[in-house]
Amino acid sequence: xxxxxxxxxxxxxxxxxxxxxxxxxxxxxxxxxxxxxxxxxxxxxxxxxxxxxxxxxxxxxxxxxxxxxxxxxxxxxxxxxxxxxxxxxxxxxxxxxxxxxxxxxxxxxxxxxxxxxxxxxxxxxxxxxxxxxxxxxxxxxxxxxxxxxxxxxxxxxxxxxxxxxxxxxxxxxxxxxxxxxxxxxxxxxxxxxxxxxxxxxxxxxxxxxxxxxxxxxxxxxxxxxxxxxxxxxxxxxxxxxxxxxxxxxxxxxxxxxxxxxxxxxxxxxxxxxxxxxxxxxxxxxxxxxxxxxxxxxxxxxxxxxxxxxxxxxxxxxxxxxxxxxxxxxxxxxxxxxxxxxxxxxxxxxxxxxxxxxxxxxxxxxxxxxxxxxxxxxxxxxxxxxxxxxxxxxxxxxxxxxxxxxxxxxxxxxxxxxxxxxxxxxxxxxxxxxxxxxxxxxxx
Amino acid sequence: xxxxxxxxxxxxxxxxxxxxxxxxxxxxxxxxxxxxxxxxxxxxxxxxxxxxxxxxxxxxxxxxxxxxxxxxxxxxxxxxxxxxxxxxxxxxxxxxxxxxxxxxxxxxxxxxxxxxxxxxxxxxxxxxxxxxxxxxxxxxxxxxxxxxxxxxxxxxxxxxxxxxxxxxxxxxxxxxxxxxxxxxxxxxxxxxxxxxxxxxxxxxxxxxxxxxxxxxxxxxxxxxxxxxxxxxxxxxxxxxxxxxxxxxxxxxxxxxxxxxxxxxxxxxxxxxxxxxxxxxxxxxxxxxxxxxxxxxxxxxxxxxxxxxxxxxxxxxxxxxxxxxxxxxxxxxxxxxxxxxxxxxxxxxxxxxxxxxxxxxxxxxxxxxxxxxxxxxxxxxxxxxxxxxxxxxxxxxxxxxxxxxxxxxxxxxxxxxxxxxxxxxxxxxxxxxxxxxxxxxxxx
Numbered sequence: 046x047x048x049x050x051x052x053x054x055x056x057x058x059x060x061x062x063x064x065x066x067x068x069x070x071x072x073x074x075x076x077x078x079x080x081x082x083x084x085x086x087x088x089x090x091x092x093x094x095x096x097x098x099x100x101x102x103x104x105x106x107x108x109x110x111x112x113x114x115x116x117x118x119x120x121x122x123x124x125x126x127x128x129x130x131x132x133x134x135x136x137x138x139x140x141x142x143x144x145x146x147x148x149x150x151x152x153x154x155x156x157x158x159x160x161x162x163x164x165x166x167x168x169x170x171x172x173x174x175x176x177x178x179x180x181x182x183x184x185x186x187x188x189x190x191x192x193x194x195x196x197x198x199x200x201x202x203x204x205x206x207x208x209x210x211x212x213x214x215x216x217x218x219x220x221x222x223x224x225x226x227x228x229x230x231x232x233x234x235x236x237x238x239x240x241x242x243x244x245x246x247x248x249x250x251x252x253x254x255x256x257x258x259x260x261x262x263x264x265x266x267x268x269x270x271x272x273x274x275x276x277x278x279x280x281x282x283x284x285x286x287x288x289x290x291x292x293x294x295x296x297x298x299x300x301x302x303x304x305x306x307x308x309x310x311x312x313x314x315x316x317x318x319x320x321x322x323x324x325x326x327x328x329x330x331x332x333x334x335x336x337x338x339x340x341x342x343x344x345x346x347x348x349x350x351x352x353x354x355x356x357x358x359x360x361x362x363x364x365x366x367x368x369x370x371x372x373x374x375x376x377x378x379x380x381x382x383x384x385x386x387x388x389x390x391x392x393x394x395x396x397x398x399x400x401x402x403x404x405x406x407x408x409x410x411x412x413x414x415x416x417x418x419x420x421x422x423x424x425x426x427x428x429x430x431x432x433x434x435x436x437x438x439x440x441x442x443x444x445x446x447x448x449x450x451x452x453x454x455x456x457x458x459x460x461x462x463x464x465x466x467x468x469x470x471x472x473x474x475x476x477x478x479x480x481x482x483x484x485x486x487x488x
Numbered sequence: 489x490x491x492x493x494x495x496x497x498x499x500x501x502x503x504x505x506x507x508x509x510x511x512x513x514x515x516x517x518x519x520x521x522x523x524x525x526x527x528x529x530x531x532x533x534x535x536x537x538x539x540x541x542x543x544x545x546x547x548x549x550x551x552x553x554x555x556x557x558x559x560x561x562x563x564x565x566x567x568x569x570x571x572x573x574x575x576x577x578x579x580x581x582x583x584x585x586x587x588x589x590x591x592x593x594x595x596x597x598x599x600x601x602x603x604x605x606x607x608x609x610x611x612x613x614x615x616x617x618x619x620x621x622x623x624x625x626x627x628x629x630x631x632x633x634x635x636x637x638x639x640x641x642x643x644x645x646x647x648x649x650x651x652x653x654x655x656x657x658x659x660x661x662x663x664x665x666x667x668x669x670x671x672x673x674x675x676x677x678x679x680x681x682x683x684x685x686x687x688x689x690x691x692x693x694x695x696x697x698x699x700x701x702x703x704x705x706x707x708x709x710x711x712x713x714x715x716x717x718x719x720x721x722x723x724x725x726x727x728x729x730x731x732x733x734x735x736x737x738x739x740x741x742x743x744x745x746x747x748x749x750x751x752x753x754x755x756x757x758x759x760x761x762x763x764x765x766x767x768x769x770x771x772x773x774x775x776x777x778x779x780x781x782x783x784x785x786x787x788x789x790x791x792x793x794x795x796x797x798x799x800x801x802x803x804x805x806x807x808x809x810x811x812x813x814x815x816x817x818x819x820x821x822x823x824x825x826x827x828x829x830x831x832x833x834x835x836x837x838x839x840x841x842x843x844x845x846x847x848x849x850x851x852x853x854x855x856x857x858x859x860x861x862x863x864x865x866x867x868x869x870x871x872x873x874x875x876x877x878x879x880x881x882x883x884x885x886x887x888x889x890x891x892x893x894x895x896x897x898x899x900x901x902x903x904x905x906x907x908x909x910x911x912x913x914x915x916x917x918x919x920x921x922x923x924x925x926x927x928x929x930x931x
Contacts, residue, residue, distance in 0.1 A: 148623040
């Protein structure tokens with residue numbers, strides 16, 4: 046205890062979320078729907094003592110969606126299968142509060158938490174893409190502010206349902222014939238602005254009390270939500286300074302709400318290009334850039350602007366003026382890109398490339414470790430959520446970068462815990478119905 | 489092929505849905521939330537060559553709910569974990585169409601179908617208990633007829649989403665750089681009375697094409713739905729004659745809709761009391777009856793009538809007149825019990841006991857096998873869905889009853905298939921978008 050420790054997640058995206066991963070000779074074409082691929086990679090991450098694996102998600106696709114998102118396993122079913130083949134690593138799945146019922150979400154993440162014996166985490170998202178609405182009987186997506194308001198209430202309902210039973214509710218006393226202490230089962234009776242849920246949930250708490258809440262929004266509303274609910278965040282930060290700003294702002298917001306800012310772990314996404322030497326990594330980076338299909342990059346860029354069609358603009362003119370384009374999608378990312386494009390006077394082509402890669406994490410394992418340490422010590426991150434990328438890149442990280450971080454005393458050499466809360470140094474939340482009895486003051 | 493074969497399911501309910509199972513010394517008090525318990529029992533059923541395991545469900549509890557339902561794993565997460573520890577047995581989970589979104593259901597059962605490599609089944613229910621509404625933001629449950637109308641549309645939407653991709657949509661051609669044939673991805677664009685879902689789903693079909701659809705409703709509306717959508721049914725039949733009536737009626741209804749009635753497998757629930765001898769089984773049955781708590785039986789009886797309080801009536805007077813009590817709950821079961829009580833002039837006490845057990849399946853393994861064969865040959869069943877009950881009872885079924893059925897040529901000695909459709913003799917449904925091209929007639 047005491048010494049601050051780095052945390053690592055592994056983003057498992059099968060055939061990959063960018064253009065080159067699926068074409069790698071060692072990436073199976075069906076990786077995103079092959080449970081054995083996920084189990085194998087979860088075990089590799091567990092062998093390297095990662096805190097968690099992370100499953101991205103989105104409930105909407107088009108023919109232009111990137112490879113992994115086109116055809117993939119759903120996070121809860123996927124993680125439940127992985128749970129029973131691993132023993133320590135945390136299991137974090139993405140699920141939107143915009144198109145689910147709190148009661149069903151509470152049951153499924155609560156079940157995953159039992160199946161994994163206390164390793165479940167929920168990445169709370171509100172869904173960026175407008176088109177998702179039409180998969181759920183709505184003509185229009187919820188407006189950005191409403192989405193976040195609903196998310197906050199949704200998460201509070203789910204957490205309330207998770208406390209339906211006190212921990213000693215089930216004596217299961219065979220001789221006495223008492224299965225349940227009925228007075229230790231508690232309905233929720235929530236009636237709020239967006240949800241009305243009576244409860245109780247038919248599920249006890251797990252060894253870690255409740256699943257860990259993650260969040261990734263970077264807009265102002267996203268940060269407000271994160272400061273309220275998040276125990277970990279995955280928000281992308283394109284460079285060190287942005288990372289520091291986000292880190293300080295999020296923790297200050299949490300402290301202002303009366304929370305302990307050390308109990309929110311900031312784990313930005315990490316998309317490194319690693320090779321044996323810095324020169325080789327730089328060469329690979331240039332090669333990847335040279336091979337990029339600019340049309341696909343423009344589609345990817347458009348995703349942050351709800352599939353706005355950037356192919357209508359001159360590639361080498363300044364980044365277009367988007368006044369009038371509604372930012373109801375990935376609002377934080379969109380606003381940041383507009384700001385960067387303005388500050389650095391980028392062309393559309395340059396902005397499309399910048400949208401694909403953060404700067405700085407290109408080099409040998411030692412260079413990558415240096416950069417990780419700089420972000421960690423500079424309070425731009427409490428750790429990172431690593432895109433596993435190609436098999437050789439993931440191997441270089443596990444076998445090259447991780448040992449350096451361990452030698453420097455930044456990262457665990459073995460697990461000291463077997464729950465996700467344990468890895469992250471988060472307390473088991475107290476059950477709201479199991480407070481110590483209030484003493485009645487003597488007159 | 490040719491010879492009609494018996495099908496067997498195993499209902500896994502952990503600590504059990506009746507009063508005595510959880511008190512058995514070999515039943516762990518936490519069986520219903522212990523994934524290892526489910527994996528172990530699924531493997532036992534697979535070793536005995538069962539067609540499937542079956543997970544019951546309901547999204548509503550009270551303090552009086554029976555032991556298993558009070559605290560249990562959610563079906564989809566549970567089955568996904570079991571999938572990766574089994575190789576042949578079918579995996580059937582219950583899920584209500586009243587309180588889920590079709591898009592999410594299509595994804596989760598579709599993912600289970602990939603994780604299990606073609607062994608998923610969905611038991612479609614509409615939820616009997618009014619109280620469930622209050623867990624999902626509604627003051628009132630959907631009216632019985634509306635529930636079934638919604639269910640039919642819901643299932644059709646889900647099946648449409650499952651066909652989003654033609655089977656050869658993903659060449660994943662690394663050299664050519666072609667991941668997806670965009671013209672083999674198909675939106676659904678469904679706009680119906682109850683649901684509006686655009687699609688496409690981000691998931692290909694599995695080895696068995698689509699998950700198998702099961703259904704259990706026994707009311708007139710339930711049978712109409714079953715005749716339309718079911719490929720297997722689990723409806724309870726309290727005796728042989730009721731079983732024959734249901735079997736003939738359901739298959740006639742299906743035939744009238746143009747379906748092949750042989751492709752709907754009727755598997756009533758089976759709750760046997762088995763011992764080494766008939767005398768011992770009869771003794772156990774009497775003992776169980778003697779030990780029953782009539783108050784709990786009345787609560788259980790009330791469940792079919794939406795928790796109507798039967799404790800207000802004289803136990804030994806004739807079954808009460810329920811004119812005025814709305815049957816919007818488990819309507820088929822409630823109507824049947826009223827009919828039986830009238831025809832046999834049962835008291836309330838007798839009806840409460842009758843509600844707990846079907847007649848006839850009490851005896852030695854040979855007696856149970858005889859009764860199974862009588863139902864099977866008498867066209868009251870194509871097989872049975874066995875409540876596993878206590879460990880010794882389940883062992884007597886697997887090691888006593890199953891070998892007799894195998895000797896008689898009624899039940900497989902080994903698996904001939906490794907998909908659920910394979911076991912049940914059901915065809916792989918054709919993808920609606922992969923029809924043979926229409927020949928253009930020469931003039």
